[in-house]
Amino acid sequence: MINPLLKVVEDSVMKTDLPIFEVGDTVTVHVRIIEGDKERIQPYTGVVIARRGKGMGETFTVRRIVNNEGVERVFPLHSPKITGVEVVRSGHVRRAKLYYLRDRVGKARRVRDRKQALGKPEQVEVEEQESEQEQE
Numbered sequence: 813m814i815n816p817l818l819k820v821v822e823d824s825v826m827k828t829d830l831p832i833f834e835v836g837d838t839v840t841v842h843v844r845i846i847e848g849d850k851e852r853i854q855p856y857t858g859v860v861i862a863r864r865g866k867g868m869g870e871t872f873t874v875r876r877i878v879n880n881e882g883v884e885r886v887f888p889l890h891s892p893k894i895t896g897v898e899v900v901r902s903g904h905v906r907r908a909k910l911y912y913l914r915d916r917v918g919k920a921r922r923v924r925d926r927k928q929a930l931g932k933p934e935q936v937e938v939e940e941q942e943s944e945q946e947q948e
Contacts, residue, residue, distance in 0.1 A: 822868045826890050835860050836903030836923050842896040853895055861910040902926040
């Protein structure tokens with residue numbers, strides 16, 4: 813059980829404009845980098861292989877391949893260093909953690925795309941024709 817005072821403070825600092833993404837999705841994380849007195853935003857694109865925690869302590873792990881070497885980075889979800897998270901592709905997986913991708917090489921490393929089914933195409937056409945006949 814969380815202290816009510818802590819809950820008020822956490823709610824005021826938590827981000828509300830984050831997109832909904834899950835494990836298996838390919839995301840681009842925009843990270844604020846400070847070098848001396850200059851500040852820039854660097855995109856980091858990869859597959860989300862894990863999510864853990866809740867509230868202010870929630871983190872997610874993104875894995876990408878750089879120069880044929882796997883690089884994983886853990887991001888706190890509500891960190892001020894993260895300016896935004898953008899979902900590039902939705903992946904269909906049946907696990908909560910994708911640590912098995914560490915051992916995969918080449919095309920075996922890919923994650924299947926999630927199909928957004930709206931119904932069969934024939935069924936949609938029939939419904940459109942029926943609605944046009946009702947309007948006449």
